[in-house]
Amino acid sequence: MRILVCGGAGYIGSHTCVALAGRGHQVVIADSGVNSSSRVMQRLQRLVGAPLSMHRVDVRDRRAMAALFATYRFDAVLHFAALKAVGDSCRRPLDYFDNNIGGTIALLQVMQEAGVRRLVFSSSATVYGDPSQVPVREDAALQATNPYGRTKLVAEQLIEDLCGSDPHFRAANLRYFNPVGAHPSGLIGEDPCGEPNNLMPYICQVAVGQRDRLQVFGSDYPTVDGTGVRDYIHVVDLARAHVDALEYMVGADRGFTVNLGTGRGISVLELVHAFERASGRRIPYDVVARRPGDSAEVFADPSLAHALLGWRAEHDVDAMCRDAWHWQAQNPQGYRSPLRRATTPRVQRPRAVVARLAGA
Ligand code: UD1
Numbered sequence: 001m002r003i004l005v006c007g008g009a010g011y012i013g014s015h016t017c018v019a020l021a022g023r024g025h026q027v028v029i030a031d032s033g034v035n036s037s038s039r040v041m042q043r044l045q046r047l048v049g050a051p052l053s054m055h056r057v058d059v060r061d062r063r064a065m066a067a068l069f070a071t072y073r074f075d076a077v078l079h080f081a082a083l084k085a086v087g088d089s090c091r092r093p094l095d096y097f098d099n100n101i102g103g104t105i106a107l108l109q110v111m112q113e114a115g116v117r118r119l120v121f122s123s124s125a126t127v128y129g130d131p132s133q134v135p136v137r138e139d140a141a142l143q144a145t146n147p148y149g150r151t152k153l154v155a156e157q158l159i160e161d162l163c164g165s166d167p168h169f170r171a172a173n174l175r176y177f178n179p180v181g182a183h184p185s186g187l188i189g190e191d192p193c194g195e196p197n198n199l200m201p202y203i204c205q206v207a208v209g210q211r212d213r214l215q216v217f218g219s220d221y222p223t224v225d226g227t228g229v230r231d232y233i234h235v236v237d238l239a240r241a242h243v244d245a246l247e248y249m250v251g252a253d254r255g256f257t258v259n260l261g262t263g264r265g266i267s268v269l270e271l272v273h274a275f276e277r278a279s280g281r282r283i284p285y286d287v288v289a290r291r292p293g294d295s296a297e298v299f300a301d302p303s304l305a306h307a308l309l310g311w312r313a314e315h316d317v318d319a320m321c322r323d324a325w326h327w328q329a330q331n332p333q334g335y336r337s338p339l340r341r342a343t344t345p346r347v348q349r350p351r352a353v354v355a356r357l358a359g360a
Pocket of ligand 1 (some may be wrong): 087214216227294
């Protein structure tokens, strides 16, 4: 299939482009560049082994998007293009509404005009707010606790309404838990702008010496060791789920919503210790007050994704930490780091390297 990947130069989008190409799909990227590096393209091409089409377009720019749809006949759209920092969304909610909700509306309109009726949407476990029960199932109560969360919830709802109005429109809402890690080649990974908001990129920056110490937000939660518990999922597993969802949708007579997580909760300190083992570096930390808005424990029931798509997460927390560290050690400044000639996957036999890249 020929797939438009909106936000394909970002963290999860770029890994999904590799997975799509590995399964023989043709990828066209539309990315505004607001939260991604133009250097990701050269890395992606090296991974995929073929030129990729990349267009610097904001999904809100209906004219430019319509021109893209007129140039290519897309079979489906994957929509990653959104802002995603919770604190930032509280400071400038209108920008989040405009980008995430306005962007989704514009994209859906252009899709409808072009007669493209398959969408895979990047949603988030944030739509569950502070869940009353774990593991969290897809039929749990939905609730927005901040402007970012509201944009995901509203976008899901407006996609559902569009599906209600057009029996041929199919959408897959993928609710991500906590994506971490990087492609095992070390060529692409997470490159946050400024101070990371999320735990894993923060740990990586401490490990590489860019930050002195981690702050652990609270150690008095009713959890295994008092620190917050989350469901971390390797980004390569998450990327594969998008291709599974897309291919499933082609034969399905309706859309669907699934959780994407491992189903296993890991505490902040468990993740810190796993990272120390994987990297051989010590992660100094201080326990500080709880972060407002945080839940004690959030992890998925991922059984619906397995039942529908045959998908399940394959990488454990050690693999997540190993690959996150490999990316960070190879690229201490993220994409601003020079592309090393010697950067290859840590798989010795060339045939295995090719197989792994193609399947990742
Ligand atoms: C956060 C967002 C959530 C968003 C998700 C992915 C909040 C309240 N929630 O979720 O809406 O969907 O990121 O972008 O911001 N932690 C530390 N020290 C740190 C950073 C985090 O101890 O420097 C702890 C947190 O308290 C939490 C765990 O690590 O217990 C994971 O935090 P984080 O990576 O921010 O993810 P979420 O809290 O799940």
